[in-house]
Amino acid sequence: MAKDKDKIIDKVTGDDYKYGFYTDIETETIPPGLNEDIIRLISKKKNEPEFLLEFRLKAYRHFLKLQEPKWAHLKYPPVNLQDIIYYAAPKKQKEFDSLDEVDPELLDTFNKLGISLEEQKQLSGVAVDAIVDSVSVKTTFQDTLSKHGIIFCSFSEAVQNHPDLIKKYMAKVVPYTDNYYAALNSAVFTDGSFCYIPKGVRCPIELSTYFRINAAKTGQFERTLIIADEGSYVSYLEGCTAPQRDENQLHAAIVEIIVMNDAEVKYSTVQNWYPGNKKGKGGIYNFVTKRALCKGKNSKVSWTQVETGSAVTWKYPACVLKGDNSVGEFYSVAVTNNYQQADTGTKMIHIGKNTKSTIISKGISAGKSNNSYRGLVKVAKKAENSRNYSQCDSLLLGDKCGAHTFPHINTNNKSSIVEHEATTSKISEEQLFYCNQRGISTESAIGLIVNGYAKEVLNKLPMEFAVEAQKLLQITLEGSVG
């Protein structure tokens, strides 16, 4: 019985990566290397205003002073930043006005990924900003959105068309001094998405960015900036894939969210970068800094993430709850398999009065992988009556994987309540027996249990994404979860 189960777990955890193809598109790249000239070149290519170049150079000079962080529960060979190509873009002649003008190869790529730009437009009403390698190739639905006064475009476009907004808000939540990868990103970022929701507007459709690393030897360094003005609401989705390669590629992104009075932002991620092969070769290094600032009163931010990809993940979406009565939420499912390593979690910084935060984290480790939750809940002296509830569970599939929990709680006033709970266990024999007894095969039972375990988080995803996330769990863990 036990052997049987092991075999099935092996089988369900042994499926292949389905997005590992490479699209042959004409790509424009610059020579590899990291220095001030490269930064100037990127800035020039993107026709950036002076202030942005200065910002990049300042960040780069600061970056040189920093050392790679070593505190995470991760082991990987050092990344040689000089070998990376910092700018790679599908060649394009002009701005696209309609999808017909987009390179058919590219459209095909997105169709293969199940993100048909065309179809999405007709069926689900999701506005997509598709980013391949370093640049944004297409943003859909811009016209509809602009009727509401919503700005949703690539970061480069925003730099050209709304430099005042960029200047006002960029790097205000994640300054370039924040950490090693944030400094690197600030120096060499190439594109990303920009979104501004004006006062009182409830964004009628879901906004989505799709990231794809395609070219070899490149790194992807994008920046996303979302500003939700007073009383507005937006639901934002993010997805990522990459081709299968033996080398490790670096992805170091920054996401900044600013939420004003009474506004709400819901940010969902389905991360499925190439995780490397079964022997742990290749895969993406995913070192991301994500932070939301609840600047106004009664503001709300909700992070939902499904992490299934990447060889190494280093990611802690954070909420700075500065406005009184603001709310931060974090829901996460992180699945690691084979030799994947994930060190992920969240930070909840309570500064305003009556602020509330909820953390639900579910880790699933299989194969020889290591999955860590690392979190910080900090309650400042002035954050009276604030409340936090954290729950982090780990599920172990197989006896060679690891599941770790590293929560930090720091409380500095007497009226706040902070609670943390965590459990680690495997799928119990009793649960399996119960299912078997009712005629459910062991394989389906494992699927059922894993799915039920992650349900709490998957339920928080917008419908369009929930389907994709469930599919992903299937791919990562087996053929019949669902």
Added chain:
Amino acid sequence: MTNSKDEIKNIPLKEKLILTFEENSEKLLGKKTSHISKIKQKAFENFKKIGFPDPKSQAWKNTDLSEVLSKDYEQLFNFSTEGTNVEELFQCDIHNFDTHIVSLLNGWYVNPSEQITKMPDGTIVGSLAKATEEYPELIEKYFGKAQNKNNNFTELNTAFSQDGIFIFVPDGVEVLKPIQMVSIINHEKNLLVNHRNLIILGKNSKLTFVQCDDAINHQTSFTNTVTEFFLEENSNLDHYKLQNLNNNSSLLNSTYFKQEKDSNLSTNSIILNGGIIRNNYHVNLDGEGCNSEIYGVYLMDRKQHVDNQVYVDHAKPNCTSSQLFKGILDEQASGVFNGHVLVRRDAQKTSAFQTNRNILLTNEASIDTQPFLEIYADDVKCSHGATVGQLDEEAMFYLRSRGIGEKNARMLLMYAYAAEIIEKISIEALQLRIDDMVKKRLRGELSVCDKCVLHCSKPDKEISFDIDMSKV
């Protein structure tokens, strides 16, 4: 980065310690050829290399030692009772609590009659320095075998320690009378004390050990103590730690437990006062079927700081461990709890539980809690929980609606909160005594007594709440 590291290296205390060690190496190392001497020499070399910990490091960022380390300390390399009336100092007596008392004064073993006692049942109790001479084979077998490598303060202790308590319980012996160790600091100048204890429990043996740390004057002191416990197969240790020091005292108490097959450990810490207290618990479950219970309660106020670091290493299958630490922090007190459970790859069927609960009474008090789990085996049951909160409003209302004054109601709730740990004390007399001390502490009546807390043979008045608790 480099700047801060340079600063650490340049802490004069470290340089001073290195010089002192070299000057006094003869006294400290003893016979050059002996086993212990080699261990000490090695520890010294290592301390020279690693120095004091980086204040920014994960383990130390919440406990600031910069002030403690910036002071000038004297060290006593020879035992003297000068200026102290030993007889008067160690008149420990707890009602109905019959113990065998061993005492340390400023880190030196004090017993006017004999340095080491061998009881009829074979149990050896006495000074570690003396034991090194008389029982070298025991010392060689165990000394330094449980301690952590590369722990800055443990290395410092290994290099500088000269004396401490030594206890050996032979196979199959149950020591009926609890052994109580009283460590007192009494010196006119700032004092740095490094003392070291070694406690060995043979197979199928049983011991109750009470460890008290007290300071009797208000001088600044910095105590860095290391205790190694060896629990051989099927042995049973009941360990209590009482800490009641003045606000100028800093205490670094590292206890290392090495548990063999089927051994049982229960350790209970009652922390009532102290400037900076840091307790390191390192429990190594190195045999199948071990059980460890690690409990602690801390009641701090003023600017006191308490830091409990618990590391439980599940190296073998079928072991259980449970941790429960509860604290109340008042005024500007700060607390740290860092629990770390490591379950190694083959330690299947492990059960490990970890809980830390805190109550903050003021806005100036703060707590950092880090309950970590690091798990590499799949057939385990592990959980941890941490809470920070206040006294239950509803419970408060319930009590007040029954005519109990606010102050009393608060006291009652706090007492009930702490009682969960006190109830786990298995020696009745000690439980009553500590119960009494906690009540006193909660009423603010127990600051540091002029004498060791356990000296108060007859409490001036019976401490009870204004209401009869049995009727509540």
